[in-house]
Amino acid sequence: MLNIVLFGPPGAGKGTQSERLIEKYNLVHLSTGDIFRANIKGETELGKLAKSFMDQGKLVPDSVTIDMLRSEVLKQSTPNGFIFDGFPRTNAQAAALDEFLLTIDSSILLMLALEVEENELKTRLLKRAGVSGRADDADPVIIENRIRVYNNETAPVKDYYKQQGKFVSIDGIGTIDDITQRLFSVIDEKN
């Protein structure tokens, strides 16, 4: 299986680039943020719980997120592979993902990390708020919080994959097409 972690801070372009990658490599896109938002819309218990964290720009607890991710992976019958978008966001999630993939005889091939500097992220998120309708994109205080959480809790996950020789940094500034090409060339080289 071609399993890729598409990594980066909020607003780095993970969702946009995921669409390109799933099309080219015939992968299943698993965005934990999207799954949480679908649960909020469906007014499930998981949605209610997730919302209380998401509204503040905090991470949903690891145990909840990991259980959800596992069941989403198992829903797919014979996938070519997965794009994990917005997961793992902590070292505990990364370790749980490895452990779980092992049980289905699989593993992560690459972590592709989109790098975009903070001011650009803030501009992009506020602009996206108009289209996404997401409350967590519209409020500068929540945006600050999400970026802080990324720097403190999520960015260290890069080291987890560096230690495994799977980390590749990708310049996330440029046209959408340019960035897609950067991703394709790294994947094609490794795959």
Ligand code: AMP
């Ligand atoms: P995203 O759509 O990836 O920007 O995620 C939106 C929000 O969902 C985040 O700010 C978190 O509150 C929550 N979330 C998404 N993925 C995770 C994860 N892997 N671990 C914990 N919380 C998450």
